[in-house]
Amino acid sequence: MSLSILAARWVLPVTSDSIDHGAIVIDGSHIRETGRVDQLRAAYPDASFRDLGEVALLPGLINVHTHLELSGLRGRVEEPRFQPWIVQLITLKAELFTPADLLDSARLGCVEAIRSGITTVADTADAIGTLEALLESGLRGIVYQECFGPAADQAEAAIATWREKFEAHRERLAKVPVEAASRLRVGISPHAPYSVSDRLYRLATSLALENDLDMALHAAESIAEQLLLHDGSGDFGDSLRRRAIEFTPPRSSTVAYLHQLGVLEAAPLLIHGVTIGESDLPLLTRTGTRLAHCPKSNAKFGHGVADLYEWQSRGLTVGLGTDSVVSNNSLDLLDEARFCTLLHRAHRADSTWPEAAEILRLMTIDGARTLRLDDQVGSLEPGKRADLIAIDLSGPHTRPVYDPVTAIIFSASARDVVMTMVDGRILYDGKNILTIDEDRLHRHI
Numbered sequence: 001m002s003l004s005i006l007a008a009r010w011v012l013p014v015t016s017d018s019i020d021h022g023a024i025v026i027d028g029s030h031i032r033e034t035g036r037v038d039q040l041r042a043a044y045p046d047a048s049f050r051d052l053g054e055v056a057l058l059p060g061l062i063n064v065h066t067h068l069e070l071s072g073l074r075g076r077v078e079e080p081r082f083q084p085w086i087v088q089l090i091t092l093k094a095e096l097f098t099p100a101d102l103l104d105s106a107r108l109g110c111v112e113a114i115r116s117g118i119t120t121v122a123d124t125a126d127a128i129g130t131l132e133a134l135l136e137s138g139l140r141g142i143v144y145q146e147c148f149g150p151a152a153d154q155a156e157a158a159i160a161t162w163r164e165k166f167e168a169h170r171e172r173l174a175k176v177p178v179e180a181a182s183r184l185r186v187g188i189s190p191h192a193p194y195s196v197s198d199r200l201y202r203l204a205t206s207l208a209l210e211n212d213l214d215m216a217l218h219a220a221e222s223i224a225e226q227l228l229l230h231d232g233s234g235d236f237g238d239s240l241r242r243r244a245i246e247f248t249p250p251r252s253s254t255v256a257y258l259h260q261l262g263v264l265e266a267a268p269l270l271i272h273g274v275t276i277g278e279s280d281l282p283l284l285t286r287t288g289t290r291l292a293h294c295p296k297s298n299a300k301f302g303h304g305v306a307d308l309y310e311w312q313s314r315g316l317t318v319g320l321g322t323d324s325v326v327s328n329n330s331l332d333l334l335d336e337a338r339f340c341t342l343l344h345r346a347h348r349a350d351s352t353w354p355e356a357a358e359i360l361r362l363m364t365i366d367g368a369r370t371l372r373l374d375d376q377v378g379s380l381e382p383g384k385r386a387d388l389i390a391i392d393l394s395g396p397h398t399r400p401v402y403d404p405v406t407a408i409i410f411s412a413s414a415r416d417v418v419m420t421m422v423d424g425r426i427l428y429d430g431k432n433i434l435t436i437d438e439d440r441l442h443r444h445i
C-alpha cells in the first residue's frame, strides 16, 4: 500500500495536543502516524507529499442526528408550532416526494454534509433511499430505520414494515464491496412517544436486544410531549383523541416512561432530551443511554435549552447533531458548534463554559463515542480510519490565527472546509464533490 503525507499549518488530533506545522501519514484507508512535518518527511522519504498550506487538519466531523431524506424540504415548512409542523411535514413528504425524489433529497443532504466537513452521519430515515445515497456518497454512517404507530394494534404491522426495509438494506449491503459495506450500519428508531405505542416500543426494544441493533429515538423534546405523558393534554393529546387513538398517560417523565417499558435496557441514542430532569439522570447513567444534542433545532422550535452541562458533569456520552434542515435549516455543524457554545454561555451566564476545545471534542471524538465508533474515527490517531478534513483559516474572517481551535469554533464555517476525506478517499477537494453528480442533482432539486 502506498503511503502519503498530508501537511498543514496546524494538525489537530483532538485527543492530543495540536501540532504546528504538522502532518499526517496515511496508509491507504488508515492513519499511520501524526507529527511534525519535517520529522515525518524524514521518516517516510518515499511517501507522496502534499502541503495543504494555511489549513487546520482535523478529524472529520460527526453529526449524531439528522434526517437526510428531508433535505429537499428545506424552508418548506416554517410553521413555528411543533405539532402542526410535524403534521405539515408528513403531509408534504407524502404529497410531494416519490421514492426517487426522496433518494435525491438524501443525496442533497449527503452533498451538504460532505461540503460541511461531516464524515459520519447518524440518520433517522423513514424511506429506504438514504442508505443508497450514503453508499454513493462515500460517507460513513448509521441509518436508524424508523417505525411508527401510535395505536397499540398497529405495532405488529409497523415491525413487519420495518423488517422489510431492514432486509432490503441487508441485501443491498451484501452486494457492495466489503470496504463500502463496512462504512454503514443499520439500526432501528421507534420515532417518538406521541407516534409510538407502548407495545411498539416493547417490540422494537426486543428486536434491538435480540439482534444487537443500535437504537435511536426522539425523546424528551418538547413541553407538548411532556404534557401528553403527564396527563394526556396538549397538542399531542388532542391530536391522538381526534384520531380516536387510545393513550394512557404514564404520569411520568419521558425517560421514566421509557425505562418502565424496558427501552433504556437497549442503551439507546436519545435524541434531544431538552426536558430531561434531575430525577432522570441516574436512569440514563445506569443504562448507558447516549444523547444527541441538537441545540439549533431545539431553539428554533422554542423547546428550550438541554442541560448539556449536567449531562457532561454526570459523565453521560453526548454528541452534537444538526437535526434535519427542515428544522435547522442547515447541516453546517461548525455553525451548530458555535451556536452551542454561545447558547450555553448565555443561558448559564458563565463565560468559562463550554470552552472551544470541549465543543471541538463534542463534534469529533465524543460524537464517535456516542455512535460507538470511537475505535475507528473521531480523532487522528495511528490505526484509526483516515476520516479527516481540512479547514482553510487564511480568509479575512478567520485571520490572524492565534489558536486554531478558537478560530474554528468562533470564526470559521462550513464554507471554509476545503477537503473532506473518508477512509483515505477524498470526497470533496475544495471545489467539487467527487462521488455524487451535483449538476444532475441541482437540475432536480
Ligand SMILES: [Zn+2]
Residues within 6 Å of the ligand: 065, 066, 067, 124, 218, 271, 323, 324
Ligand atoms: Zn430528528
